[in-house]
Amino acid sequence: MMNREGRPTTPASGGAAAADQITTFTGNRGLEINEPLLFEIGGPEKCGVDIDLPDQPLNRLGGLARKNAIGLAGLSEPEAMRHYVRLSRRNYAIDLGIYPLGSCTMKHNPRLNERMARLPGFGDIHPLQPESTVQGALELIDTLAHWLKTMTGMPAVALSPKAGAHGELCGMMAIRAALDARGEKRSVVLVPESAHGTNPATATYLGYSVQSVPARADGTVDPEEVKRRLSPEVAAIMLTNPNTCGLFERDVIAIADAVHEAGAFFYCDGANFNAIVGKARPGDLGVDAMHINLHKTFSTPHGGGGPGAGPVVLSAALAPFAPLPFVVHGENGFRLVETESDPSAGQAFGRMTAFHGQMGMFVRALSYMMSHGSDGLRRASEDAVLNANYVKAGLEDLMSLPFGKRPTMHEVLFDDSFLKGTGVTTLDFAKAMIDEGFHPMTVYFPLVVHGAMLIEPTESESRASLDQFIATLRKLVEAAKSGDTARFTGAPYLTPVGRLDETRAARQPVLRWRKPLPQLDAAE
Amino acid sequence: MRYLPLNVEDRQAMLAAIGVSSIDDLYTDVPARGRIDGLLDLPRRASEMEVERILGRMAAKNVAASQVPFFVGAGAYKHHIPASVDHLIQRSEFLTSYTPYQPEISQGTLQYLFEFQTQVALLTGMEVANASMYDGSTGCGEAVLMAERVTRRDKAVLSGGLHPQYRAVVENLSHFGGSAVVNLPCGVDDVHELSSRIDDNTACVVVQTPNVFGEIIDLAPIAEAAHAKGALLVAVVTEVVSLGALKPPGEMGADIVVAEGQSLGVGLNFGGPYLGLFATREKFLRQMPGRLCGETVDAAGRRGFVLTLSTREQHIRREKATSNICTNSGLCCLAFTIHLALLGDVGLRRLAALNHHNACLLADALAEVKGVEVLTSRFFNEFTIRTPRPGAEVVAGLAERGVLGGVPASRLVPQEAALADRIIVAATEVNTDEDRAAYKAALREVLA
Numbered sequence: 027m028m029n030r031e032g033r034p035t036t037p038a039s040g041g042a043a044a045a046d047q048i049t050t051f052t053g054n055r056g057l058e059i060n061e062p063l064l065f066e067i068g069g070p071e072k073c074g075v076d077i078d079l080p081d082q083p084l085n086r087l088g089g090l091a092r093k094n095a096i097g098l099a100g101l102s103e104p105e106a107m108r109h110y111v112r113l114s115r116r117n118y119a120i121d122l123g124i125y126p127l128g129s130c131t132m133k134h135n136p137r138l139n140e141r142m143a144r145l146p147g148f149g150d151i152h153p154l155q156p157e158s159t160v161q162g163a164l165e166l167i168d169t170l171a172h173w174l175k176t177m178t179g180m181p182a183v184a185l186s187p188k189a190g191a192h193g194e195l196c197g198m199m200a201i202r203a204a205l206d207a208r209g210e211k212r213s214v215v216l217v218p219e220s221a222h223g224t225n226p227a228t229a230t231y232l233g234y235s236v237q238s239v240p241a242r243a244d245g246t247v248d249p250e251e252v253k254r255r256l257s258p259e260v261a262a263i264m265l266t267n268p269n270t271c272g273l274f275e276r277d278v279i280a281i282a283d284a285v286h287e288a289g290a291f292f293y294c295d296g297a298n299f300n301a302i303v304g305k306a307r308p309g310d311l312g313v314d315a316m317h318i319n320l321h322k323t324f325s326t327p328h329g330g331g332g333p334g335a336g337p338v339v340l341s342a343a344l345a346p347f348a349p350l351p352f353v354v355h356g357e358n359g360f361r362l363v364e365t366e367s368d369p370s371a372g373q374a375f376g377r378m379t380a381f382h383g384q385m386g387m388f389v390r391a392l393s394y395m396m397s398h399g400s401d402g403l404r405r406a407s408e409d410a411v412l413n414a415n416y417v418k419a420g421l422e423d424l425m426s427l428p429f430g431k432r433p434t435m436h437e438v439l440f441d442d443s444f445l446k447g448t449g450v451t452t453l454d455f456a457k458a459m460i461d462e463g464f465h466p467m468t469v470y471f472p473l474v475v476h477g478a479m480l481i482e483p484t485e486s487e488s489r490a491s492l493d494q495f496i497a498t499l500r501k502l503v504e505a506a507k508s509g510d511t512a513r514f515t516g517a518p519y520l521t522p523v524g525r526l527d528e529t530r531a532a533r534q535p536v537l538r539w540r541k542p543l544p545q546l547d548a549a550e
Numbered sequence: 551m552r553y554l555p556l557n558v559e560d561r562q563a564m565l566a567a568i569g570v571s572s573i574d575d576l577y578t579d580v581p582a583r584g585r586i587d588g589l590l591d592l593p594r595r596a597s598e599m600e601v602e603r604i605l606g607r608m609a610a611k612n613v614a615a616s617q618v619p620f621f622v623g624a625g626a627y628k629h630h631i632p633a634s635v636d637h638l639i640q641r642s643e644f645l646t647s648y649t650p651y652q653p654e655i656s657q658g659t660l661q662y663l664f665e666f667q668t669q670v671a672l673l674t675g676m677e678v679a680n681a682s683m684y685d686g687s688t689g690c691g692e693a694v695l696m697a698e699r700v701t702r703r704d705k706a707v708l709s710g711g712l713h714p715q716y717r718a719v720v721e722n723l724s725h726f727g728g729s730a731v732v733n734l735p736c737g738v739d740d741v742h743e744l745s746s747r748i749d750d751n752t753a754c755v756v757v758q759t760p761n762v763f764g765e766i767i768d769l770a771p772i773a774e775a776a777h778a779k780g781a782l783l784v785a786v787v788t789e790v791v792s793l794g795a796l797k798p799p800g801e802m803g804a805d806i807v808v809a810e811g812q813s814l815g816v817g818l819n820f821g822g823p824y825l826g827l828f829a830t831r832e833k834f835l836r837q838m839p840g841r842l843c844g845e846t847v848d849a850a851g852r853r854g855f856v857l858t859l860s861t862r863e864q865h866i867r868r869e870k871a872t873s874n875i876c877t878n879s880g881l882c883c884l885a886f887t888i889h890l891a892l893l894g895d896v897g898l899r900r901l902a903a904l905n906h907h908n909a910c911l912l913a914d915a916l917a918e919v920k921g922v923e924v925l926t927s928r929f930f931n932e933f934t935i936r937t938p939r940p941g942a943e944v945v946a947g948l949a950e951r952g953v954l955g956g957v958p959a960s961r962l963v964p965q966e967a968a969l970a971d972r973i974i975v976a977a978t979e980v981n982t983d984e985d986r987a988a989y990k991a992a993l994r995e996v997l998a
Contacts, residue, residue: 088928100894329881381821
């Protein structure tokens, strides 16, 4: 085959091998371009924004004006575009392929949600402008609250928490406030060993000591184990359901009953709520408080680590303690209750954040909910569960399941015992997936399983995409078992940088760029 | 459903491959009492066009900042954001990526976090910064807890100029965490008043500059007073653009600086998502909460970036973690760092000068209105006026005349009757001569 210039379009034999040997003068490889730091390409006088100063700027800074330059680097607009576009090309993203991070939930981010959040009436309004000028925003918050309460079967919701872990803190504060109101000082919180690290950290933050509850052989919590640990000292249990092993805690009602009988509360970590929307309501299972990661279940983008949003639904017992601020229906439309002195404040326990929560995320989440509707939300959960079980069925003969063949929820947990004797580690296996064009699954979590590999495909994946994923993993497992270790131990080979030295980063922390010292004159 | 790729045949074939006959066979662990069959009380699915219509109607009921002469501040500010910022943060590879747990395929995110940390350290005049907190107020709460870990003391002295809603966040955390808060009366951040409250159990003094009423505070004598008694100074900045004009807190002796980064790149968003900046001295590094990105190399010696010092974090240390935080405001960091890269050193300083100039012009204009007094002597882009009528009424009257004229102090501190006649007014680069004239004219009418 020749192209129009008469050059061959298929390389001569040996071309692929030759490509590996070519070293370029720039260090770039075709479209794979190295990009220096902003501070190495920018300059103090460069600027990508036109700002005209008046001839005689006024000054009432009272002698506290900045005297020296800041040391920032600037870029013109074309330089900035190129810098950040080049950086973006060094990232994996859900729009590029499957992102099967268990318990992290990476699903499609509809762009409609982005468009809605950017409507000036939502994106360009101030949290402290008069209520009469933000009635639509308050209506949106009220509508979102209605959807969340209906989906969970809970009577109240606190919307201000800024992320899942912040929601945990909020829920546990409501529990503390309720216990304080009863005059009870309880000091212990029960947390299953498989919990997210945020759970014990949250409990400790609030001064509780954490007692862990082991799982039984099938990966779920045994109500008898919980009962053994319950006492008048126990304030709450923090249970993730579905849990981080991908299993539904099938004795959840017995656990809730036992906890309530002991005068304690049931906090549910709702990080995995996406498995059961439209299928089960936490309120019916005895939950007192549960945070909902809007970014996971309702698909607000993760953006490289946030922002998140963590509204908390509350039972009737906890509802009066919901933090400030919140929206109520007033005489002239919607109204914000912002301070304890407001007659509608009830027994509000305080304030989680300066303003009203993650409005931008509320808009995106509601847009997603409306797009699915009552019928589609259930379908999304079902497809997420179906996809996870399909991956399980496609791999269970080759990989190892720590908890046997129970149906899994929206994520499936393998462990690394299938790699035993191969010389390939869990991390090697994950890195080899990168060379195949996949983001690895969650590895080493949950901590209760040695060499855990937690896969969450979500409902966004097509059957073809799952088939390709399964086929690739099967090939990798077979390669590892057949002694083809070279493709694992140095992996990834095909990324802009190879496996990075994380120990060095921690031992000799370099957390910012510093101006290089001037080179000594060669003549000296 | 447009977001779901599986069709009926797919589902049937997949159930067969799994070896079950229906999807409910996969939900057998869910007790019958908790089962529901759909969400019948909620509306059915809406097309893209229908969602646009419904949410568009709600949005249209609000008055957007760009539609009117706009002077509302008190912790969130209306600034112009260059078009390229929003374009870049919507790149799929930024918008739809996760926390960079696999560094080899996350160098885009990690490199901008490293650049962001550098910018924040430079701006604040500190040695190190983290990869962001949820917002300024929660960052402020975390700073107090960090000071308590560093000093092994459990009391915080909060200046009366600290934003009341930041104060509420700190009080809430301290209440549940079992530590004490000493609150100065609203508006009081005099060095003598503050020093007299510092004792051997004081972990930190928290001071905002410019304070919630817009007054610029000299932190140096307060830092000296705090350090003399072994306490730290936590400096709070709610308007990050001010750092382009003012001496940075690090130069005035602050030990921890927290700031709200919303002004650069992020937008108003009715209060969130915002962006908490957090910087400190190198010696306190391991007590710092939140994510950190560090530089390292691969086997071939190529420079690369990774999340680091995670042994402080909840996923490793669980009960002993420096905080329970498991995320950062990644995308907001990106918006901030791009906006600041476009401004650069010169641009930020010019932007700050223009903000200040506009605020001076506005203060002069409002002072000409009969009965109005400008109370703030040294300010950046925000100041407080006293009016002969309750501030809330005046602001409502201005809104009726199409001017969003500021935040009545009574909105933030309804219990302080003495402040009921104050309005906190902010000006930024977006305000024009016409905006100022409209404000002045509307204020005259309201007070007539």
